[in-house]
Amino acid sequence: MLYELRRYRIQTGCMGWMHERMQHTLFPLFEQSGVPRPVGIWEAASGADTPLLVWMIRWDSFEHRQAAWAALYPRWCELRPTTVHDQEFVLHTSITLMSPWPELPAPDVSLASPCDDLWIQQVAATQGPLARSTFLSCDRPVLERAGATLKGGFDLMFGDSLPKTAMLMSWPSPAARAAAMVAYDNAAQVRAGHHAANARFGRPVVESTQRIPLTRASYLA
Numbered sequence: 001m002l003y004e005l006r007r008y009r010i011q012t013g014c015m016g017w018m019h020e021r022m023q024h025t026l027f028p029l030f031e032q033s034g035v036p037r038p039v040g041i042w043e044a045a046s047g048a049d050t051p052l053l054v055w056m057i058r059w060d061s062f063e064h065r066q067a068a069w070a071a072l073y074p075r076w077c078e079l080r081p082t083t084v085h086d087q088e089f090v091l092h093t094s095i096t097l098m099s100p101w102p103e104l105p106a107p108d109v110s111l112a113s114p115c116d117d118l119w120i121q122q123v124a125a126t127q128g129p130l131a132r133s134t135f136l137s138c139d140r141p142v143l144e145r146a147g148a149t150l151k152g153g154f155d156l157m158f159g160d161s162l163p164k165t166a167m168l169m170s171w172p173s174p175a176a177r178a179a180a181m182v183a184y185d186n187a188a189q190v191r192a193g194h195h196a197a198n199a200r201f202g203r204p205v206v207e208s209t210q211r212i213p214l215t216r217a218s219y220l221a
Contacts, residue, residue, distance in 0.1 A: 002059050003039075003107070003154060005166065007094040010051040014089035015043060018053050021083045023219055029079070033072035034064070039110040042118075042214035045174075054118060054214060056109055062097075098154035098166055101132055107152025113170035115177055116151070116214040121165045122207045128155055128163040130197055131205050135167065138193025139184075146180030147172055177213065 010018050022041065030037060036057050044052035059065045100107050123131040132153065140150055148169045156164040171177035184190060197205045 001100065001106070002062065002065075002157070003098045003100065003109070003152075004057040004059060004065065005096050005098055005154075005156075006055050006057075007049070008053040008055075008090050009049055009092040010053055011087070011089040011091055012051060014085075015051045015053065017083075017085055017089050019217065019219070022055075022217075025079055025083050026076075029072055029075055033075070034068040035072055036068075038220065040116075040168075041217040041220050042116060043217070045115070045213040045215050047210075047212055052212075054212065058107075058109070065097075094159075096159040097157040099157055101136075101153035101155065103132070103136060104150070104153055107154075107168070109151055109168060112216060113149070114172060115174050116168060116170045116216060117148075117177065118212040118214055119167045119169070120156075120210045120212070121167075122161060122209075123163045123165055124201065124203065124205050124207060125163065127201055127205045128165065130201065131163075131165055134193050134197040134205065135165070138190050142184055142187045142190055143169065143180065146183050147176045148180060174213075181211075 008018065027037070029035070036059065038055045039058050041053070041055040044050050044054060121131060121135075132155070135153070144150065148171060151168045151170055154166040154168075156162060156166060171180065194204075194206065
């Protein structure tokens with residue numbers, strides 16, 4: 001099993017057109033072509049890349065993915081001009097495949113929640129396993145005590161500047177998320193765990209973390 005993560009930078013003021021395209025054009029094409037219905041569609045609530053649409057598909061295999069997209073693309077090329085309105089509103093796309101972390105149960109990405117976070121970590125070369133174990137043993141308990149539910153953890157399989165990891169988590173509310181981030185950023189357990197990992201490797205294991213707050217599209221529920 002693998003997951004496809006797609007991030008679309010949208011022209012300002014055009015996110016509604018993107019949701020319209022997804023619901024009324026892409027969903028029917030997915031069904032006709034064998035592309036699974038997305039397990040999650042979100043708008044980024046803030047960040048330098050906003051407006052940003054984030055969506056995720058679960059695949060049984062890489063072969064299934066290749067065959068389904070190959071079946072979809074010819075029809076999509078025919079229909080796409082009918083969905084652009086005055087201009088193409090998708091400015092950039094970032095697409096990658098992710099493998100779920102073996103230490104966790106199967107990801108429950110489709111579970112609806114008031115708000116979600118996608119964290120993407122840039123990890124030092126060769127240190128993916130250490131970054132993963134540090135997050136699970138140090139970061140995860142602190143986040144869960146603060147109200148988070150870890151929906152899934154992933155290793156990115158291709159793209160720029162690998163290795164990277166991704167974590168998808170949910171919160172009871174935006175206010176709970178904001179309060180939890182203050183507690184997390186000041187947690188001694190997190191600092192101590194990362195200090196130990198860095199000392200073991202000799203330099204920072206996690207080089208940077210991008211936190212993307214997400215609001216789930218209501219029509220996918």
